[in-house]
Amino acid sequence: MHAFRFALVVLCLATGCAQAQMRAAAEALVASVDSAKRSKLVLPFDDAQRTDWHYTPRSRPGLAFADMDAKQREAVHRLLKTALSEIGHRKVVNIVELELVLRETQFGLSFLRDPEKYAIVIFGTPDAVKPWGWRFEGHHLSLSFTLRGDRIASTPSFFGANPSEVRAGPRKGLRVLSAEEDEARKLFALLDEGQKRTVVIDARSYGDIVTTNKDRVSPIDNRGLEVKAMNPAQRAQLRKLVEVYAGNFEPALRTARLARVEEGFENVRFAWAGTTARGSGPHYYRIQGPRFLIEYDASQDDGNHVHTVWRDYDGDFGRDLLRDHYTMHH
Incomplete structure (x- = not known):
């Protein structure tokens, strides 16, 4: 303590x-x-x-x-x-x-x-x-x-x-968001066939991240594989994937994000849509917990065009801390 x-x-x-x-x-x-x-x-x-x-x-x-x-x-x-x-x-x-x-x-x-x-x-x-x-x-x-x-x-x-x-020109080979794809595929490869059937929720991706640019979001649905149904190696890889996203931020913000993920971690779900083989076309995945949502979409340009987002159901645009501020002052 x-x-x-x-x-x-x-x-x-x-x-x-x-x-x-x-x-x-x-x-x-x-x-x-x-x-x-x-x-x-x-x-x-x-x-x-x-x-x-x-x-x-x-x-x-x-x-x-x-x-x-x-x-x-x-x-x-x-x-x-x-x-x-x-x-x-x-x-x-x-x-x-x-x-x-x-x-x-x-x-x-x-x-x-x-x-x-x-x-x-x-x-x-x-x-x-x-x-x-x-x-x-x-x-x-x-x-x-x-x-x-x-x-x-x-x-x-x-x-x-x-x-x-980038497939041609002086920047050929550049993959700005490589870890976001590679670590997710490593997690998918660790799943057994039964788990993969649970993880793959649609045969096609959705054309973009599902939540687009909404100013406020809520959990999408309850599909996908829960952490509680994963073995230790799979859980560790899921944490590593989340760390890719949290690791974009300075240490205190990174720590705060990971703490948010740990709230109800057993109920976090991993879901996939679209093709599953590398380089085979459009694909999508999401990591959804009680407090947060991560989406990755590679639907456009035959899967060579990526969108990723991290949303917080209560904290987007500081709504939770602003709620505390207004409650305290009124």
Whole structure:
């Protein structure tokens, strides 16, 4: 019990440190722009666009890379690094650079493929006590963070890759989200035939992640294989797969996500739809627990176009910590 309490104290201290670093980086970014750009960069915390997120090419609130100088772009990356691990930040950089691959291959849509169109927006004023938040978003990226005091909510978080594997050109062989596929296939390979029949819930994938860009989600259904029906090796591999997603974030946020997964871990379900052999076409899987949902979809471009998302039923956009805040103040 004492060890558990000590771990909680360490986690709280680490999260507080992350909050302070994130706030300082956001304040530095705001200070780096003039008043005209600041009016685009900073919006009210209760602006409706805070929960209006997407992962397709479209206009976005905030300040785009196209409107920034080199120092301001560096400030954006410093803010991203307060929230992401080295692995997670590298994925962000690579996903943005995939726009250049698409520009070279999708001639009719090349005008939409622009690494300059990724945007940062801050909701509210960075503060040590009052709620505020920020989002970095563009094609195949949407990373939302909501802060109150020393607490940080980091969902929804979306990472995508098109192509999933670059098959020609100077970036040939690049697989930005390789572990998300490879570790899932390792788990599938560990299952016996009876378990596979339970795991595969549909012969076809769904064309996209099932929850798309909804601002609020709930459990999809109760299909798939429960952890309680897995052996120790399969459970360990499922945890390793979840770690791929949690490991995109800095240590305190990673730990908080994994703690969420452990709440009712016996009831977590793994489900698959579509083809099961590597390279055979469209496929999809999800990991669904009492508190969270991870979706992976590779339906488009014959399975060479990936969308992934982590959702929190109570905590998306900081709803749980904001509920605590409003209850305390009213």
